[in-house]
Amino acid sequence: MGDLTEYIAGLPKAELHVHHVGSASPKIVAELASRYEGTTTVPADETKLAEYFTFTDFRHFIELYLNVVDLIRDPQDIYTLTYEVAGELHRQAVRYAELTCTPYSSMKRGIQGAAYCEAIEQARSDARRDWGIELRWCFDIPGESGIYAAEQTLQVALDQRPDGLISFGLGGPEIGVPRPQFKPFFDVARAEGLRSVPHAGETTGAQTVWDAIEALGAERIGHGIRSIEDPKLVDYLADNQIPLEVCPTSNIRTRAVATLAEHPLAALVAAGVPISINSDDPPMFGTTLCREYAVAAELLELNTVGVTELARAGVRHSFLAEEGRQALLAEIDAYEINWYAEGRDPRH
Ligand SMILES: O=c1[nH]cnc2c1ncn2[C@@H]1O[C@H](CO)[C@@H](O)[C@H]1O
Numbered sequence: 001m002g003d004l005t006e007y008i009a010g011l012p013k014a015e016l017h018v019h020h021v022g023s024a025s026p027k028i029v030a031e032l033a034s035r036y037e038g039t040t041t042v043p044a045d046e047t048k049l050a051e052y053f054t055f056t057d058f059r060h061f062i063e064l065y066l067n068v069v070d071l072i073r074d075p076q077d078i079y080t081l082t083y084e085v086a087g088e089l090h091r092q093a094v095r096y097a098e099l100t101c102t103p104y105s106s107m108k109r110g111i112q113g114a115a116y117c118e119a120i121e122q123a124r125s126d127a128r129r130d131w132g133i134e135l136r137w138c139f140d141i142p143g144e145s146g147i148y149a150a151e152q153t154l155q156v157a158l159d160q161r162p163d164g165l166i167s168f169g170l171g172g173p174e175i176g177v178p179r180p181q182f183k184p185f186f187d188v189a190r191a192e193g194l195r196s197v198p199h200a201g202e203t204t205g206a207q208t209v210w211d212a213i214e215a216l217g218a219e220r221i222g223h224g225i226r227s228i229e230d231p232k233l234v235d236y237l238a239d240n241q242i243p244l245e246v247c248p249t250s251n252i253r254t255r256a257v258a259t260l261a262e263h264p265l266a267a268l269v270a271a272g273v274p275i276s277i278n279s280d281d282p283p284m285f286g287t288t289l290c291r292e293y294a295v296a297a298e299l300l301e302l303n304t305v306g307v308t309e310l311a312r313a314g315v316r317h318s319f320l321a322e323e324g325r326q327a328l329l330a331e332i333d334a335y336e337i338n339w340y341a342e343g344r345d346p347r348h
Contacts, residue, residue, distance in 0.1 A: 007304045007339060008293045012331040014314035015089060015097040015278055015289055017222055017245035019171070020120075021069050021105075022281025023085040026050070029283070032071035042067050053284045058203045058254045062144065062173055065284070069105045078106065078119035086127030086135060088282075092289040095328055096320050098197075100138045100169055103156045104149045113156035121162050134324065137162060138197055140169030141185065143177040150185040158192055166319045169222065170198035170212075179211035186216040195219050195319050197245070203256050206230035213242065220245055220317060225257070227273070228264035238272035243317040247280035248295045249287040265299050276314045304344075308336050 024032075026046040034044035042064075043052050055061040072078065082099075089097050103116050124135045139157045141150045157165060168189035170182055179200060186196055199222030200212035209227045212218040213236075224244035227233045237244070246265055251257040257264075269275060277296045279289040287295075297307050315328045 003344065004297055004304060004307065005290075005294060008290050008297075008307055010093055010335065011293070011307065011311050012093055012095045012328060012335055013289060013293075013311050014276075014318045014320070014328060015092075015094050016220070016276050016314060016318055017247055017278035017280055018085075018089070018097060018099055018289075019281050020082065020085065020099050020101040021072065022065060022284055023088065023099075023279075024068065024081050024283065025084055025088065026283055028081055028084055029068055029071070032068075032077065036071060040067060040071060042071060049283075050286060053253075053286070055254055058256060059173060059175075061254045061284075065281070066105070069102070070109065072106060073109050073111065075111055075115040075119040078111065078116055079123050082120050082123035083126055086123060086131065086133055089135075089289075090127075090131035090133050092279075094133060094289060095331065096134045096136075096315070096318060096324065098136045098138050098167060098318065100140050100171065102140055102142050102153075102171065104145060104152045105142055107152060107156065108145075113160055117156070117160040117162040121164060124164050134320070135164055136166040136319065137164045138167040138169045139165060139194075140171040140199075141182060143170050143172035143174070143182075143199075145172070146177075147181065150182050154185045154189055157189065157194065165194065167195040167197045169196075170200075170216070171222070172199075174200065174202060174204040174208050179208055180215040183215045190217050197222060199223055201226035201244075202251070203254070206233045209233055209237075218242065223247060223251070223256075225251060225264050225268070228267050228271075234268070234271045234273060237274075241274050243274040243276055243313075244268065245278050245317075246275045246296075247278045248292060248299065249285045250280035253285040260295065260299065263299060265296065269300060274313065274317060276317045277310050278314075304336070304339065308332060 026049045030046045033042040141153045196217045197220045198212045198216050201209040202223035205226050206229050220243045279292050
């Protein structure tokens, strides 16, 4: 596995399912928490954070996630967080990422939509300057906040239209938050050229994935792992090549899946469902994108050739324009060739 870890570390990647606040480093979260000592349950001590991010179930995860969101109250924090997240993506050899941002949650806490968008755009151009990484935004509706949040999210997306904005999503709990109610907002977003990437089939069954496809026009599904329960849906995803953005460790840490041995990733791949591998909320789940590639390699019994295909899939399922896709696929090819050129055996 040692060779694979080293290989994965430098393998150029695209990440398609990673959350903005969920990626805030323990250093940033602890610093933010120290400002609101006594009014937040979030520890101001980095070492205590790992323990804090131990979730009894998905609902508990969302509760603690929102406790962290609560600490972010000015545009400078948005800039710093976004720039630092880009630095960590760079350390994971990510060359392109579609970062899921939830502007409504920040606007609700007093940050103006325009200031929010300026901050993330400034971070995006600084990250490109410093690390050559290409960021795009998915603006998602926090589903637990319902129709008003959907209205606000669509409005800020279309009023501000930051250069990096490429897709429109739906996050938060699925239980008690039916997808079809958001159809009018996805219809407008798609008509305006935003790509549809709602979460579904993470903590509820296959029906939410059907709803995401039929009501929200999903082109990719966030998680979608519970699709495995419905053979017709599995066939539909495979026949129509609708990719699932799979985040293995997230599913374990939120208790959406009991153990890795029971994770449906291998069954989905065997059925021809296209997948990408992602980290979701890496510091909260004690993981990194490279580690998620290693987990997928274990579950799918992949060698260096196989994990290279995972990286290519991330590019192919991205919304990056053709020129950028070809350039990133060429980077991956060059990396693979150089790796073997140093005399390593691809059969590892
Ligand atoms: O794995 C996940 N599933 C669903 N929502 C998530 C996940 N990770 C982070 N969020 C975020 O939780 C917030 C809820 O208001 C949203 O911002 C959503 O993007």
